[in-house]
Amino acid sequence: MFTPMIVDINEDMTSDDEKEINDKFSLSRKAYEEGMGSIISAMYVATAYDKGSEAWTSSSPSITELKRLAAYAKSSSNLLTKLIMQGLQDSYGWECIFRTPLNNYDAVILLHRDKLPHPERLLFPSELNQGKLVAQGNASKTFQPYLLTKGSTKDLQDQLYINFDPLMCYVKDLESAFPNTFKLWYDSFGGDAIGLTWEKENLKKRKRDGEDDGGVTKNVLDTLKDVGKTGKGFVKSVHLLKVPK
Incomplete structure (x- = not known):
């Protein structure tokens, strides 16, 4: 965040290259240092072919995401x-x-595992026996994992649909229906769980507007019930683990 990470695998970078990288880094952080803007990406990884850190870190991770990644890495290292x-x-x-x-x-x-785009990639199915069960849904025909076209079911199952990912469709629906309400954390390569963290500023605004803790909690429960309804047929259950303070 405060200095660029320069990756010189082939050891062919010159001092001029490093100066150019540092100049571009300083320019990218100038607005933040002057208190006139925010940092979109908390990392700056520069290489000989990408001195402006545009290939991998132009839009992510954010500061919050980087802190969470670092915490996960530390806990995994300690456990190992x-x-x-x-x-x-x-x-x-x-x-x-x-x-x-x-x-x-x-x-x-x-999420219902058999509704995932690649259920065979799910190495460790998620189980949760804590928190408050807010919503529960059965897998149903309401959610169809394939397009309805003419032909038998066998023919449909044998067809390949490019870029169809119900998980990403659901995530986009949630982000559209609940803007600035929570942040979603998920494994786009085959996870069966989506984590939610509340946007603190949004909760603080509700309290400033006169909503007490009980009102906030009720609003949270109603929101999570709607989250379950949005994913009808795809969502297995919704659990509240931490009541906002």
Whole structure:
């Protein structure tokens, strides 16, 4: 965030290249340092072919995302060290290195696994036995994982549909229906859970507008119920883990 990371794999960068990278980095942070803007991306990774850090970090991660990634990396590293030092053979313990702890979210949406675009990629199915169950939904014919066209069901299943991802469709629907309400965290490569963290500024605004803690909690519960309705046939359950303060 405060200095560029220069990746020189082939060791062919010159001092002029490094100066150009540092100049571009300073320019990208100038508005923030002068208090006139915010940093869209919290990382600046520069290479010989991308001195302006445009290929990988132009739009993400944000400061919040980077902090969460760092926290996950630290917890996984600590767990890995513990497993090695204690010589544990428990398979679940080793799996946890690659699992995102669901209790790190304010609320969690569990999805029907057979409705995922690539259910075979789901290595570790998500289970949740904590928090308040707010909404529950059965997999139904309301949600069709394929386009309705003429032909038998077998023919439809054999067809390949390019770029159809119900998870991303659902995420876009949520972002459109609940702007500035919460941030969504999900595994686009085959996860069956979506984590929610409340946008703190939005909650503070509600309290300033005269809504007490009880009102905020009721509003949160109603919002999560609507979140479940938005994903009817795709959402398995919605859980509230942390009541906003």
